[in-house]
Structures are given as C-alpha cells and as structure tokens.
Amino acid sequence: MITLKLEQLLFESDTWKRNLAFMTEENIRLKNRLSEILKKKIDKTLLPSAEEFNSGFLKHDDLIKVLRNDISGFDQLLTREQFENSIIISTVESQLEVIRNNIREAEERFSALKLNFYNQMRFPS
Numbered sequence: 001m002i003t004l005k006l007e008q009l010l011f012e013s014d015t016w017k018r019n020l021a022f023m024t025e026e027n028i029r030l031k032n033r034l035s036e037i038l039k040k041k042i043d044k045t046l047l048p049s050a051e052e053f054n055s056g057f058l059k060h061d062d063l064i065k066v067l068r069n070d071i072s073g074f075d076q077l078l079t080r081e082q083f084e085n086s087i088i089i090s091t092v093e094s095q096l097e098v099i100r101n102n103i104r105e106a107e108e109r110f111s112a113l114k115l116n117f118y119n120q121m122r123f124p125s
Contacts, residue, residue: 024064070098
C-alpha cells in the first residue's frame with residue numbers, strides 16, 4: 001500500500017512540474033508578445049498597462065521558482081527511507097495540501113493575467 005501511495009505522490013509531483021513548465025513557456029510567450037506590441041506601437045497611453053503586465057509576468061516567474069523549490073523539497077521528503085514513520089506521513093500529507101492549493105492558485109492567477117492581457121492588448125490604442 002505504501003508503494004502505491006508513493007507512486008501516486010510522485011506522479012502528482014511530476015504533473016505539477018509539467019504544469020509549471022507549461023506556465024513558464026506561456027509566460028515567455030506573453031513577454032515576447034508584449035515586446036512585439038511595444039516595438040510596433042509606442043504609445044504613451046499603452047506604457048502603464050505594459051509596465052503592469054511586465055511586472056505581473058515577472059512576479060509569476062518568481063512564483064514559479066518558489067513552487068519549484070517547494071516541489072523539490074516535497075520530492076526529497078518522499079525519498080526519505082523512513083516514509084512509514086507517522087511523522088513523515090503527516091508532513092507529506094500537509095505539504096501535499098499546501099502545494100496543491102498553491103499550484104491551483106498560481107494557475108488561476110496566471111489564467112486571469114493572460115485573459116486580462118489578451119483583452120487589453122487585443123486592440124492597443
């Protein structure tokens with residue numbers, strides 16, 4: 001039973017890593033698109049929004065780094081030999097919930113940021 005649970009936790013950890021990799025790639029694409037828009041149309045009214053989006057993209061990069069570190073620590077915890085120890089199990093379960101919530105929140109924030117970017121940059125003035 002422990003082996004099956006460990007395999008499932010490692011599978012979920014791998015899923016988190018793939019989701020973060022996707023968000024990283026999307027964030028790079030959005031930053032590049034913002035740069036393209038600014039190169040083609042330099043408008044003083046566009047600059048505050050552009051700065052806000054750039055700041056949001058950079059903050060999301062930082063959040064992804066923190067989440068990657070959290071997942072790395074979680075993976076290290078899973079590889080500890082005393083996995084059957086009840087203290088380790090409760091630590092794993094609490095970290096699992098925290099990381100799940102943080103990943104979900106990061107995905108929601110990033111989706112909102114992308115949607116806002118698409119809506120505001122669709123027809124830049």
